[in-house]
Structure formats: structure tokens, C-alpha cells
Amino acid sequence: MPARKRTSLALSSEQLLQLYEDMSMLRAFDEKVSERCIRGEIPGLIHLGVGEEAVAVGVNAALQPQDKMVSTHRAHSHFLARGADPKAFMAELYGKATGCCGGKAGSMHLADLDIGFLAANGVVGGGLPLAVGAALGLRILNDDGVTLCFFGDGANNNGAFHESLNLAAVLELPVVFLCENNGYGISQSIHKQQRVANVADRAPGYGIPAEIIDGNDVLEVYETVRRAVDKARAGGGPTLIEAKTYRTIGHYVGDSENYRSAEEVAEWQAKDPIVRFEQVMRRKKLLNKALKEEIAARIAVLVEEATDFALHSPFPDPASALSHVYAEGVA
Amino acid sequence: MATEIKLPALSPSMTDGTVAHWHKQAGDSVVIGEPLVDIETAKTVLEMESPVSGTIEALLVTVGDEVNVGTGIVRLAGAGDEARPAIDTEGAAPAKMAEKTVATESRPRSADIKAQNEQRLRISPRARKLLRAEGMAVDGIVGSGPGGRIVERDVQQQLAKSASKSVVPVEVELPGSTLVPHTRTRRYIADRLQQAKQHIPHFYLYIDCEVDDLVAFRARLNSEPGRLPEQRLSLNDFVIRALALALRDMPELNGLWEEAGIRHFECVDLAVAVATPDGLLTPILKNVARKGLMEISREMRELAARARAGELQPEEYAGGGFTLSNLGMYGVRSFSPIINPPQIGILAVGAMARQPVVRGDALEIASVMSVTLSVDHRAVDGAEAARFLATIRRYLEEPRAMLL
Amino acid sequence: MARMSYAQALNEAHRIAMHDDPRVFVLGEDIGVYGGIYRVTKGLQAEFGEQRVLDTPISEIAITGAAVGAALVGSRPILEIGFVDFVGTCWDQVFNQAAKFSYMTDGRASVPLVIRMACGAGLGYGVHHSQSLEAWFTHVPGLKVVMPATPADAKGLLLAAIDDPNPVIFLEHKFLYEVKDEVPDGRYTVPLGKAWMAREGADVTIVSWSGAVPWALKAAEQAAAEGIECEVLDLRSLVPLDEDAIVASVEKTGRLIVCHEACTTGGFGAEVIARVVTRAFDFLDAEPLRVAAPDIPVPNSLPLEAVYLGTRERLLEAVRGIVS
Amino acid sequence: MHKISYQQAIIEAMVEEMRGDEAVVLMGEDVGTFGGLTGTTVGIIEEFGDSRVLEMPISECGFVGASVGAALKGVRPIVEMGLADVSLVAMDQLVNSAAKMNYYHDGVASVSAVYRLWSGFRPGGGAQMSQSNEAMFAHVPGLKVVMPGTPRDVKGLLKAAIRDDNPVIVFEPKGCYTLLGEVPDDEEVIPLGQAEVKRAGADVSVIATGVMVGKALAVAEKLAAEGIDVEVVDPRTLRPLDTKTLVASACKTGRVVVAQEASQFCGYTAEIAALLADEAFDALKAPIKRVGGAETPMPLSPRMEPLVVPGEVAIEAAIRNVVG
């Protein structure tokens, strides 16, 4: 596969190492969040992305600073990969005043406009129309940003998916729709929810090109998304990318997981994206035991600092609960 | 199926009323809870709601008719079944129907809830606020709002009435004086008395009673062994008993002046004036002609104490068919009281004194008590009043008659 | 001043806003060459081009969400949804997305968006094209709700709504589109949250908005002939609510009637009365009344629709009743 | 009598009705072996199989529409919507199809379906998972709306809802789910449209819905010690509302506090307040006080909760205000 090799070479050794470090960091964060959530420090419904890190990291590597990202209820890895401040992120999960949204948003509504991360979303499919709109707005403003829209396989049977893909296609908007197909909409396997095997099978109905990729291969994700983003920026319209992946943890922290077998989970754990990429890096001689440990230590400090920061940050003044229902002044 | 609807008692005391206004005419449809007719009673105008739905076949009484409770006033067709009212497809019918949905779907403006409301004083918050600000009492104000509700304009009218009759207040401050604002009770008393003195043609009769027997009788009763101090009878207790018996004997004096006639009562409810820190109050001794002296004494003591403490409930000092006022304890020999409307008479009792009396041709010393009767000449003639006063004197001078 | 219809006044407001600010654009179904169902966007596409006057497919979820997304990145969309009845199809986007961004991001993001919708009955359009659903929007923190009753207000309020950094629900009554009146020239705004005293009077306060304002004025005129002076307050915006104006008027008159076209139960009239009962209880001289539609869907046939619209006739009766 | 939780009472009601009537089916996301997002479909698929427990894709307007279509053909669906917030995605089908069909087809198209909505606050739910939107549905003619606050009520009312031939929206406040209470062993069907006086009192009426019922009762007990005799009335059904019981209570005490979990502005307490201001006007001795949620979306941070979620403190303050 010469083409692929050529593209992957487009990333420098440093960049490749960065991909590895980013994925490891996302994993470490989610594991910490899980632990603190079970301990009762973090309130609310927490959806983790353990097992799906390659998608977030691969996608972000393909984006430019002016690009926008719209996410789902499973947003932690997207948010961190996009460059969110780990402390503000963790503090937000804790519901602290120092959180990126002042403690009002929490896990499902993360947002940071400064890094082009427009919105996570508590409603399945709710983000798709927003992404189309962001692309439309950027076009009105003559901005060359591309909007990357994450959604899950559960969302693709929702009306919002259908209307959004059609609208983006008919207006030829610069959006890349990225489906993280982890096989389950909460408890229901994709086969119970739709008759076609792939989400990508729907793209021809909208005249949109589609690709199905291995979502646990960070390089494949990067390359495919990069091509789609470049095409969109050049006026080539939307693309649908279906990344097949798997969450090796439950739907949310506390999920009984009574809908899937231990064998199935084990099978996917064997395809762990981080372990796989580590092997690639070792083969390339870009990673060794010492370096790995150094990275792990760096991440551990980062996670620890963020958690400490969150834990010791003050809660917001309760009165702030009443502020910002409306924006002030003239936008 | 036609149904005849009878006039219900729209308030607890209502026995009859005058038809003031029909909200509906023959041929109109009416639904449960819709206003049907306004009935004027002695006190107010009450709105009667239709107890059933149907179409009006005929009105059985017309505006101005006096109707007793229980008389049929309207006949409805189709009442009682669920049939919807006949609707005129062209006219204003939709509006009425719209009310009906409201009624059938979620808004049963139920008659029994309405009935509960009838019993309470109806006064709007705005009127109440004005009353508070003016320090006025609600008594005597007749409501002109729906269902007799007292609304702001009723209070304002009352205020205007009082204002027009009072002297223009002096705006300048008088050195060395302080203005004590009227209390609610003062204002109430002032209004009532002024009204009475202006509207009622009073005339007055005086008589002296020789009460030596009464005094002796009282002394003997009070000195019976085992009698506690609080069981001692006062002279006033005997006067009450005497007056009550006189009213029992001559019920024509036990009544109220109303525009349509004089209302007589079966039993004697006597208002007895009591001085309180706020002014004069008249607690009511109920059915006093059937009570013994001891009972009268005990009740009177209790009422007076509660009146002075300001604990009386309105129903305890409103009403009564006749009033007694006794200023004897202050040494006043006699005085001419103002009638407490709409009653037709009031008895004033002065202080008892030892004084010479002419008996035959000799002068003797006797205990004499002077009583004055004020009566409403519209209701009572001179001879009748004199007979009444004589009856009272007989009881006071022959106390044993009181025990019969 | 020029005499123009409500629809023309709205059209002019669009033109001014789009001319003054290149970020402003319009999207919706059949709004291009077709000019919108009520001709509010007539001629805009010819003047501003297809990029800024965007005809969309029948996809209310997508176009509403897209308008929100576009506002999030800094453009100023005006969205037309032909009938407020259709908002159920995109209610999640309005309620869960548009309304909550400013709050969820603690003021770091805002959604400067105007959603225009036609509401109201009277044209025989039936259950799915005649509803008045303002009470839904008013219950959603984060949305502003505007309902002009005159051409001049339509223009001034729309320009104010476009200037506002929040999602504004702009409800236009179908029956008013052809009503003509004097409209000031050029750019001007009518502030959101300010009621208009449409008529002064001492006896009864009638609070109304949108299509019910003409009914209130008519009833006030008839009542005046009988010696009853009604004060008519046109709220113009329901959120923010000019509560002070309502309370001041009730303090003056002591009697309140709220008249609106929507169904009575759970309608916005309930909120107005609940506020007055809390804040101005001692000034009430009679029970506050709601004169509004019966609790039925809007039937199609005109004689049946007239039942739904019976409010018009019942208002004068209510005025007479409340002062009696 | 046996003592069970609110959640178990829901399961019992559904299982009993499904045993009693073959036409009753259960639809929704994750209602199969997963046991439902709400944990109220546990064990049901095991008993009735997948022909009567229908797991649906994440397609709310799709399966709500399908439930209406199925109901038209004689099936009696119980639709678990999961979060009440999610019902907004299917608003059009609920309001424009389910609610209105019987009306516009003149009585031949009854939609005998139940929609179960898991509403209200729970810690950490955040802005899109904590709403109480009953007022929106209660404004819609054609829907019935139920909001039980105790295990006994939820069982009896849910059974009545399933047997009703109209579309019934059942709000199940999350705050009630773990409440324990006595439920009769024999079948009890509580008719829709009947309020219940949960505690008789003479001084003030607290009319509370859903999760506020329990809070009101707790406050009532506390204040009884001070000699304030609080009556607590739970409407239970919001549409059709048991006006008679509410008015009777207001007339009895003359003082009214209305309490709901949802945001106050244009919430359902406004309807109750307006209703009582009209029908119990002469009995009222004080302004009607409303207790409700803040005018904000739901924030995540637990520290902000007391300001946004109405609690016992707010109820107590309101009672003291009207009594004092």
C-alpha cells in the first residue's frame, strides 16, 4: 500500500510520538476519571472513551487551528485531543468554579470556543445539525475552517443524522462527518437498530463519499480524515467516515454491561489501539522501554496535577447558578 | 323533560327576596353554573347560578316580584340530561359554548363551592386594603360587586358619605393640642349613631321606679349561705331580666325597622351596652327571656369582660332586637339614648338614689331608679311605649313577678 | 413615515439588517424566489444572493440546528419556520440546543439567532397550521419571545431581535400580515421587554399581545361607549416580560383581564395572572380573568374555527362583567 | 398492603396490565434485557418475550409515530421515552399526531397510548437531562398528563393511564424513584383527574406536584409543631385538573402556596394560581405564592443545586410568607 506509506511519512517522528503520547494521556485521564467517579468525587453521568482513543487523536492530528469540532456525550477524548486545558477540563467534571464552563456544563456539555471545540451534546444526534450550521456560518463569514462532526452509531438512525447529511450535501458544506461506530447504542447492538451493516452504506443516498476505516488504527484515521478535511477545505463538500471501534468499558460509569459477552470485550481488548500503535512505534524504533516510561511518568504528573487542581479548586458561588441564562450586550 | 327550579336560600338567613334582574330570557340556553337571576334581599343582591343545564322554557316570576324561598321561579327544558343546549348557528352562540367546554373539560365551577363562598364575607383585596388604610370597619358597607362583593367603590362611597357629613378638618396645627386619630371602633360608632340620630324620629319617655323591694330582694339573695362573691347579682342583672320579660310580654317592641316592614323576633336577644377602652360595645345576650337571673348574671359578666379585653367576635356584638344602656354606676340619674338601628327602641337606666317620694299626702324616703325609653316613632306610638315602660316598672317594683 | 403592511415592514427590517451587517443571513423553506409563504422575504434573494438567502429542504431539525451552529461561530442567522405548529419537529434543537448554550458555557458562547414563525388561526388552516404556542417558549429559560401586533413594532422589534445576542423566538400572527399602518423610515429598534400602552383607561386593564391586541382595542372602544374605560396593554415581548407595566396598570384600575388567542389552560395568561396575584394582590378589586380559547385543537371549517376564536366576542362581556 | 419503591410500583403496574390485556405492549430504547434506562423494565421481556417488548432504535420520532399508528389499529403501547428531555425530539408526533387525531377525525381515531417520561432533577444530570416539562404537555388539548408522587399513586395512575383510550403522558420524577410506600395488594386503579388531600390542615393549602409532594409533607410536619396547620394537596393529574378539590382547599384555608419542580416562569403552578385567583377569589386572604425552579437550565455543579432546585426551605419560606 504505497499511498498510505507515503502519507504516514508525512508525519515526523516527533508527530508520531506525539500521537502515542496523546493516546496514552487520554487513556490515563479516563482511567482517573473513572476512579474518581466511582469514589463519588465526580458527579453525574460519565461516558468514557476507553478503547476509542485512536479516533480522537487521529482526527485531531488532521485538523488545522481554525477548524471546528462538534462532539457527542462521549466527549472527553475529543476535547482533550483538541487541546483542552487538562486542569480546566478536570475541574469542569468536578463541577468546580475553575472548570472550563464554570461548573455548569460537566462531562456532556464540554465546550471551549477558543480551541474551536463548539459543543459536546447530551442529546443523541443533537450535535449533527450544529456542525452543519457551523460550516454554514463559517462560509457566510468567509472563513476557510472545516467542521469535524463526531457522532455515534446510535445517532445514525435518528432524524437529525438524516436531515444533517442531506443538508450538508445539498449545500456542499465543508463538514466531515465522523462516525465512531462502537457497535452499541447504549445496550442495543447495531444489528437491532438497523438492517444495513454499516453506517457508511447510507452515504450514497446523499451523494456523499464514504469510507470505512479501522478506528483502532490511529494512522489510518489520521490519513483518511486528513484527505477528507483537505477536500472539504478546497470546496469539495462533505465526507462520511465510519471508524469501526469499540468501547472496552461500559456505556457509562456504572453500566451493568449485561448486553454483551466477556469474550466479545476480550476480543476487542486484544485490538487495543494504544498497544497496537506502540508495536508500530517499536518496529520503527521510535519507542523503547525507557522512553515509554518517561512518557508514562510525564502523563502521570499531568493527570495528577489536573486532578489535584480540580479537587482543591473552589466550588462556584451558588449564585452563579443564576447567571448567563442570557448573553449580555450585543454580540 | 321540563324541570322547575325553585328559589333556594342564597344566604343562610335568607327567607325571601325580590327579583332584581334576569340574566336569561325564555328561549335562552343555560349551562350549569351560569348566572341565572339576581335576587335582592334585605341585605344585598345575590346572584343565583343555574343548578342544571337546559333551555329556558318560561320565567315564572318577573323583576320586582317578591318571592319566598322554595317558590318555583323558572322552568327549564332538557335539564337534567346531558343534552347540549340548543345552539343558534348564526349568532353569538360560540362564545357561550366556549364557556361550556371550559365547564365540561376541566373547569367545573361547582355550585357547592359557590355556596361555600356565599357564607363568607365577600370583599376584594383592594377594598380591604383601603379599609385598612382608612381604619374603617367593614360593617354597614353594602357590596355592589358580583355576588354582593364589597369592592373599592363601595368603600369609597362610604368614605365620601362620612366625609360629606363631617366638619371640614382644620389643616392648621393648634399649639398645645394633639390630634388622636379615630380608631376603627370610634369611626364605626360615629357613623352608626349619626345615621340613627338623623334618620330615626326619636321620642322619649321617662319614668321613676321605686325599687326598695328589689334592693331588699337582691340583698337577701346575695347573702344566702355558700354564695361566692362572683355569684353576686347586680342591680343591672335585675334590670335585664325585667326588660327581657317586658319584651316577651310586648313583642311589638322587640323588632327591627326595615323598609318593607317591621321584623319581629320570637325570642329576645338583648344588646347590652358596655363601656370598653375603645368605646361603647353592645354584646348580645341571647334568648334572655328564657334565662334565669343567675345565668344572666354569669353571662353578662363574661361578655363584659371579653368586650373590655377586645375579644368579642363580630357575631357576638352584632344584631339583637333591643338595647339596654345603664349609666347608673357613674351616678347619672337619667339620660336620653340614641337608638341602635335598625332596632326600634333602647332603654336607659340611671343611678338609684334615696329620695323623697310623695305617698298619699306624706313624704317618704324611697330608693328610686329613673328609666328612660327612646323609641322610633315610625314603629311605635306613644301609648304603646307608655304601656311598655309601665310593664318594666311593674317588674322592677315587684321583683317576685320576675321569678314567675 | 410610510404606510405599509406588517409583512412589508418585516421585509424592510430584513433588508436593513442584511445591508448593515454582512454576518446576517436568512434561511428557511421556500424563502428564496418564492419569497416565503407570507412574502416576508420577497426580493431578498435577488438583492443579497443565494448564499445569504438560503432555500432549504423540508428538514426542520437540520435547518434549526444549522442556524444555531452558524450563530455559535459568529454569524447572525434569521431562520424562518413557516408555521409555529412545525416547531415540534425541531423542538429539541430550540429547547435543548439554542436556549442553553450561553448558560452551559457560563457565558463563553452565545447564540444570536432569530427564529421567525407564523402563528394564529382565522384562515381555516386547521389543526396543524393555526396554533398559538407561545406558552411553550416562555417556559424555556434562555429564549426570548417577541410577538408584535403592529407593522411599526414588527419592524422595530425584528431589528432589536437581530441585534440581541440571544436566541429570539419571533412570532408573527398570520392575520396581521396584511394589516397596514404608518411605519417610521430607516433603522430604529423597539426594545425587547417593553410593553406598549395601546390605550389608557381607569376601570379595567386588558393585557394582550399579537393578534389579540386588535380585539382588545375594539372591545375597549365598545366599552367606552358604555362608560367603561379600559386600559389596553400590548406586551409586545413575553420574555422579557414588562411586569412593572402590568402591575402599574393593575394598581391603577384594580381589574385585570388577560386576553390571548391560545388555549386557556396552561397558556401565558396564567403566568401574567399568577404574577399579579403575587405582586399586586392588594390592588385587585375583582377576580383576575382569562379570556382565551377553549381547550380544543383549531378546527378547519370556518364556522367551527369561529368557536375557537370566540374570545373576540367574549372579551366585551368579560369587561362588562368585571366592572358590574 | 406491601411496601415497595416507586420504581417497583411502575414495574408492577405494567406487568399486571400486560398480563391482563394482550393488546398492551411495551416499546422504547433499551427496554429489553438491559431493563430500561430507568430500570423499570427489568424482567418484563423475560415474561412477555420480544413480541410484546419491542426494543426501538434511537429514533424517537420514528417509534413515537409508530406507537400512534399501532394504537390506531388497536394496540395499546406503553412507550418508555427515557428522559423527559428526550420527548422533545418527538414533540411533533406527540402533539400534532397523538393529541389531535381523535379530534380531527371526529372521534374515530382514538390513540390509546401511554408515554412514560423520566423527569426532573437528579444529581449531575445537567442541562439536557434534568428537565420537568409537564407544563408544555398540559397546554395541549387532547393529551392527558399525570404526575404521581408516591408508589401507590404511580401504580394506580399508571394502570388507569394504560386503560385510558386517550394518549396519556406520565411524568415520573426522578426524585420519587427511590421513595418507599405502601401499595395495596388488591388491584387499585386510581382514576385520572382526581386530586388527593395528602394531609388535611386549616391554615394554608400547599398544592404540590411530583417530588414536591413529599417535601411539602415534611414541611407540614415541621410547622405543625409551631401550630401552623398545613394542608397538602397533590393534583396527581395535571390535565384534566381536579379543579373542585383545589378550589375547595383554597376556600377552606384562604391561603395558598403552589409548588413545582420545574422552572417557575409559565410553569404549571401559574395555571393553578390563575385558576384559584379566579374561582376562590373571595376566599383568599393573602397573595398566592409560587415555589418553583430557578429560571435557568440545570447546572451540573452540586453546589449550585440548592439555588436552582426548589426544596423544603423554599416551601417553608412561602408558607410563612402567606401565613404571617
Place this chain on the structure above:
Amino acid sequence: MSLSPQDLKQLFRRLLLIRRFEEEAFRLAVAGKFSNYHGGMGQEAIPVGVCYGLKPTDNTMITHRGLGVLLTRGVPVGEIFAGLYAKESCPTRGRHPIFHMAAPELGILAGTTMVGSVIPLATGAALAARIQGKPDVTISFFGDGSVNRGDFHEGVNLGAVRKLPIVYFCENNFYAKSMPLEASTAGGSIIARAQGYGLPSELVDGNDVVAVYEATQRAVARARAGEGPTFIECLTYRWTPHSTAGDREFSRTAEELASWKAKCPILRLRKQLIEAGHASAEELDAVDIDIQREVAEGVEFAEAAPYAAPEVALENVYV
């Protein structure tokens, strides 16, 4: 499944009835007799071809342009006119546009005016047949304007994943009100979307009543056999504007309209019948005269019918 000459003559009669009805209704609407008529002139072959072979227990759910289905399934002409006049003598008693009436005994399901919202409803009817073990098939009609709505997507997906006995039937007349298909529908093909749900599909000439009939029969047979839904797209064209309510024509050209008028489904069948010797021109003209009389009587009936009494507006909010 093949059609006899007798069947073909029946089809002709039904086609013509719709046409004459449409002409009259259009005339009356323009004359202001009633508001807002959504005509479907030129599209007659679809309702006739679909409904001709259905059993009375099969369900149809129609759109705002569903007149043909009502007539073909047996709703009396007079009642439909009465519905247009919003008079009492129609099944909705004037509460709702006639095209969304319900007639359970004729297999006509209660419809709704909301574009596309009917698709999940029809899917539900098919779900009911499955739950109840009935052999009934549901036909869900919708227009090209519906296919970009979420309801379409969710409804069709649900029918597909549960293999319900339903036929998703798109009447593609190329314009959603004012919007041409290519501007609204990405990919330019509606039938291409069937693949996205894993459904078999057919593209049919919607002006050929026999082709419509045969395609429907194949789909219905599949559904009855438990093989799940079929997606059919019929290409056709409406000769009239979207509706008569203040409507404006645009973007459609006279040439485009003329080219479609040349494909008139009725003339086509008439020619076929005569050329095959199944009927004479005179015989078919006699049918026409008969139909015109039926239509005129229907109008008379509607004109004479009363409006519903106002209180009817308050009934049946609840059962």
C-alpha cells in the same frame, strides 16, 4: 396478477373519476368556493394502480395530495366535496382537511397534515399487524418533499429493521412546493436511499397505471410473505400548482409542463384500450359522461349540505 380487459376498463373509470373530480375541485377553489385545494392532476395513475389490487383490510396512509386514494377506495364523491367545503356531511365534519380523513372500514388510516410525519404512523400500523398476527399490509404514501425529514429516516429504518409488512411508496413529482428536487435532495435520487436501509426497491413510471399496479402487487406479496418492506419510487408530475391558496408558479417552465402533459396516464390507457380492441371510443366517452354526472351530483350534494353546528367544535377532544 395479470389484468383482464375488464380490469383495465375499471382502471380507466377510476382514473377518469379522479381527473374529472380534480378539474371540478380546482375550478371551485379558484372561484373561491373553498380555500386551499392541493391538486394532484396528472398523478392519477398512482393511487389507482396502488389501490386497485388491495384488500379492504390493507391500510393506506395518504398525503395532502391523496384524493385519488379516497376515490379509488370508495369514499363517495359527494362526501369528499362536502369535506372540501368543510361541511358537516363528511367524515371529519369539517374539522380537518378531507385528505386526512379516516375511514377504517375502507382501510384508510387516519392521516396528518404534517409533511412526512405520516411515515412513522404508517409504520406503526404495520407494527400493529405484526403484533396482532394479521396478514394486512400497509401502504405508506409520501411525496418527494418528505424524504429529507427525520421522520422519513426513522420511520423507514424502523420498518426495515423489523421487517414489517409495509410498502414505502414515494410519489416523486419533482417539486416540494416551490423547491425542485435537485435543490432539496442530495444525491439527486430518492431510490438510492433505499439501500441505506437495506431495502429492495423499484423505480416505476408513475404515469403507467399498469406498471404501478404490478410493482405494488409484487411489493405487497413480499410484505405478506413476511419478507419486509419494499421501497417504490414513482416518477410523475403534477400539472397544477402546489395549492390554490395564493399560489405562485415559478421555475417550472411551460415546456416542462407540456412534456409531462403529453404523458397523460388517462389518454395513454384510453389509447391502449382502444388499440387492443377492449373498448370503443364511444363506450369510453359514455363512461366519461357518466362520471361527469356523478361529479356534478357530488358538488350539488356538498353545496346543499349544512355546516356543522358550532358545538361540534367542542366534541371529541377526548374519547
